[in-house]
Amino acid sequence: xxxxxxxxxxxxxxxxxxxxxxxxxxxxxxxxxxxxxxxxxxxxxxxxxxxxxxxxxxxxxxxxxxxxxxxxxxxxxxxxxxxxxxxxxxxxxxxxxxxxxxxxxxxxxxxxxxxxxxxxxxxx
Numbered sequence: 001x002x003x004x005x006x007x008x009x010x011x012x013x014x015x016x017x018x019x020x021x022x023x024x025x026x027x028x029x030x031x032x033x034x035x036x037x038x039x040x041x042x043x044x045x046x047x048x049x050x051x052x053x054x055x056x057x058x059x060x061x062x063x064x065x066x067x068x069x070x071x072x073x074x075x076x077x078x079x080x081x082x083x084x085x086x087x088x089x090x091x092x093x094x095x096x097x098x099x100x101x102x103x104x105x106x107x108x109x110x111x112x113x114x115x116x117x118x119x120x121x122x123x124x
Contacts, residue, residue: 001037001063002029011040011061011100018104019059026077034079036064041077061103067096070107072114 003011012025022042028035041060048055060071060078071078075088092110097103 001066003038003063014100015040015042015061015104022059036062038063039077039079059107061100067098068100068103069096070094070103072107072111
C-alpha cells in the first residue's frame with residue numbers, strides 16, 4: 001500500500017513523537033524488491049570507540065493491505081533482504097494492527113518486556 005504525501009507527513013510526525021530519541025527517519029513509498037509498499041524507519045546507535053563494531057537498532061513500521069506491523073531490528077531496518085550472517089536480525093515484531101498507533105503501542109509494550117528480561121527492572 002502506498003501513501004499520499006499528506007499521509008506520509010502524518011506518519012512521520014506520529015513516529016517521531018512516539019520515539020523522540022531515534023534519529024535519521026527515512027521512508028520508502030514504492031513497491032520494489034525490498035518493500036511491499038510504504039515503510040518508515042528510524043535508528044539509534046550504541047556509540048562505541050571501535051567504530052567497526054557499532055550497533056544500530058531500528059524501529060520500522062510497514063503497511064500492507066491496510067494493516068500496520070512494527071519491528072525492532074539490529075543492523076538494518078526491516079525489509080525483505082536482511083541477513084543474519086551479516087549482523088542483521090529481527091528482534092521483535094507486532095501482529096497485524098488496524099492502525100499505526102496500535103502498532104506503536106504493541107511494539108513499545110514488547111520492547112519493555114524484552115528489556116526487562118535483560119535488566120534488573122521489576123516487571124510492571
